[in-house]
Amino acid sequence: xxxxxxxxxxxxxxxxxxxxxxxxxxxxxxxxxxxxxxxxxxxxxxxxxxxxxxxxxxxxxxxxxxxxxxxxxxxxxxxxxxxxxxxxxxxxxxxxxxxxxxxxxxxxxxxxxxxxxxxxxxxxxxxxxxxxxxxxxxxxxxxxxxxxxxxxxxxxxxxxxxxxxxxxxxxxxxxxxxxxxxxxxxxxxxxxxxxxxxxxxxxxxxxxxxxxxxxxxxxxxxxxxxxxxxxxxxxxxxxxxxxxxxxxxxxxxxxxxxxxxxxxxxxxxxxxxxxxxxxxxxxxxxxxxxxxxxxxxxxxxxxxxxxxxxxxxxxxxxxxxxxxxxxxxxxxxxxxxxxxxxxxxxxxxxxxxxxxxxxxxxxxxxxxxxxxxxxxxxxxxxxxxxxxxxxxxxxxxxxxxxxxxxxxxxxxxxxxxxxxxxxxxxxxxxxxxxxxxxxxxxx
Ligand code: HEM
Numbered sequence: 001x002x003x004x005x006x007x008x009x010x011x012x013x014x015x016x017x018x019x020x021x022x023x024x025x026x027x028x029x030x031x032x033x034x035x036x037x038x039x040x041x042x043x044x045x046x047x048x049x050x051x052x053x054x055x056x057x058x059x060x061x062x063x064x065x066x067x068x069x070x071x072x073x074x075x076x077x078x079x080x081x082x083x084x085x086x087x088x089x090x091x092x093x094x095x096x097x098x099x100x101x102x103x104x105x106x107x108x109x110x111x112x113x114x115x116x117x118x119x120x121x122x123x124x125x126x127x128x129x130x131x132x133x134x135x136x137x138x139x140x141x142x143x144x145x146x147x148x149x150x151x152x153x154x155x156x157x158x159x160x161x162x163x164x165x166x167x168x169x170x171x172x173x174x175x176x177x178x179x180x181x182x183x184x185x186x187x188x189x190x191x192x193x194x195x196x197x198x199x200x201x202x203x204x205x206x207x208x209x210x211x212x213x214x215x216x217x218x219x220x221x222x223x224x225x226x227x228x229x230x231x232x233x234x235x236x237x238x239x240x241x242x243x244x245x246x247x248x249x250x251x252x253x254x255x256x257x258x259x260x261x262x263x264x265x266x267x268x269x270x271x272x273x274x275x276x277x278x279x280x281x282x283x284x285x286x287x288x289x290x291x292x293x294x295x296x297x298x299x300x301x302x303x304x305x306x307x308x309x310x311x312x313x314x315x316x317x318x319x320x321x322x323x324x325x326x327x328x329x330x331x332x333x334x335x336x337x338x339x340x341x342x343x344x345x346x347x348x349x350x351x352x353x354x355x356x357x358x359x360x361x362x363x364x365x366x367x368x369x370x371x372x373x374x375x376x377x378x379x380x381x382x383x384x385x386x387x388x389x390x391x392x393x394x395x396x397x398x399x400x401x402x403x404x405x406x407x408x409x410x411x412x413x414x415x416x417x418x419x420x421x422x423x424x425x426x427x428x429x430x431x432x433x434x435x436x437x438x439x440x441x442x443x
Contacts (some may be wrong), residue, residue, distance in 0.1 A: 022349030040068060042216045047428030050328070051369070054357030063343040069099060069430070071331070071352040073343065077361035077382065079341040080353045081281055083332050087125060090304040090332040092389055094350055095123040096276070096434045097331070098213045099430045105413045107223045113230025114237060120272040120281075125262050129388070132273055135253050135439045139191060145395040148303035150190060152403045160411035167442040172418055175408065175438040176290045184285035184400055188278070193224055197235060205232035206279045214429040231273065240270045250277065285397045287326035287427065287434030289404045292317055295324065296405060297417045299371055307409035313402040322359040323371060323385035327432045329354055356433070358382050415440040
């Protein structure tokens with residue numbers, strides 16, 4: 001699934017911007033200040049406040065070549081939707097490629113661990129995709145999620161009780177580390193029947209995978225991350241190959257799965273599917289919960305109402321998904337020469353769909369900068385993608401985030417953000433963005 005990028009990203013000599021009126025190519029004159037020439041998708045400025053950049057992209061350069069990453073940034077809601085709904089012209093093959101080149105030493109660490117991830121789910125444009133996807137959706141369909149609510153509430157209740165005790169003893173707590181990050185991991189483990197690893201390890205492996213493949217780590221950091229990713233992969237391979245998984249577990253379902261030609265799934269592809277689901281199924285939701293809590297604590301939405309007013313927590317989660325989703329971008333690659341947003345793109349053009357910006361597209365959402373939990377078109381955002389690869393974990397993520405918000409508002413009614421919370425560290429990867437700390441203080 002995640003393929004190491006062996007080549008450095010294609011880098012252009014200057015900034016190429018293509019708007020509806022046609023391409024503007026070549027290096028821009030230093031006398032013609034172009035704000036987009038300064039855009040750094042990993043820079044602190046963009047990570048902390050991406051909205052002015054996303055607005056500029058959408059308004060001035062809806063199809064924009066980013067020379068730092070070699071990606072074409074697609075920012076209008078209608079263009080992104082069109083890409084997602086046309087998998088023949090816009091293939092998913094590059095969805096999980098490493099964005100930062102992996103040096104030979106790092107590739108060696110991964111190779112030693114037997115790291116190999118053939119296309120399985122998000123980056124699989126082949127006919128095997130739909131059957132594999134059905135294995136996932138069976139575990140996360142609406143009925144299963146409705147039945148899982150008591151499990152989610154129980155785990156959320158336990159974590160909030162521990163957080164309550166910590167605040168009472170020490171005056172403060174970090175709701176990300178103590179709650180947001182742990183809840184989805186423990187829920188996923190119960191739903192998928194994972195027993196022989198502790199949540200802290202699974203979280204460490206998952207976060208390392210995100211940083212190695214979607215981040216801009218230094219070579220030394222890449223080596224550290226590769227060790228963790230290798231451990232994760234080895235544990236998954238051992239679990240899949242042991243053949244001892246309970247039949248009702250996710251690994252057991254993959255073992256029973258048959259490909260379109262009737263052959264069983266090879267273990268490498270089963271590992272690849274698990275690798276993605278075990279990461280996607282917890283890290284993203286932890287990030288969503290962190291943002292949901294931080295926005296609810298900072299914005300003028302009455303905290304006690306979230307616990308009591310039916311549907312408010314769900315609506316708040318939906319607005320956060322629209323305006324500040326955890327999965328900020330997703331990738332596609334053009335299968336052939338194609339027109340998009342008034343521009344001609346060559347075959348093999350790597351696209352970065354700016355999902356976060358599309359949730360603030362004024363063509364679709366009125367007053368996009370305002371958090372309005374009851375806006376009529378609330379579900380028109382693309383935070384979970386669309387079409388054939390649309391996120392099969394959307395119901396689980398939405399449910400967990402709403403349960404988490406209600407549990408926090410109910411169990412920690414008096415808390416407020418610690419001073420300086422706005423300046424706390426942020427996760428800023430190519431496709432994932434969220435607060436890394438949500439510190440609150442008691443009375
Ligand atoms: C807030 C949490 C989440 C967000 C924002 C999110 C977002 C996304 C996005 C944007 C995609 C790509 C969709 C596309 O290409 O059209 C995706 C795919 C996927 N997500 Fe999620 N996701 C979340 C939670 C989850 C959870 C809880 C699971 C657990 C099962 C999950 C499993 C997957 C899988 C398996 C795919 C690939 C589907 C396919 O290719 O058919 N995600 N997700």
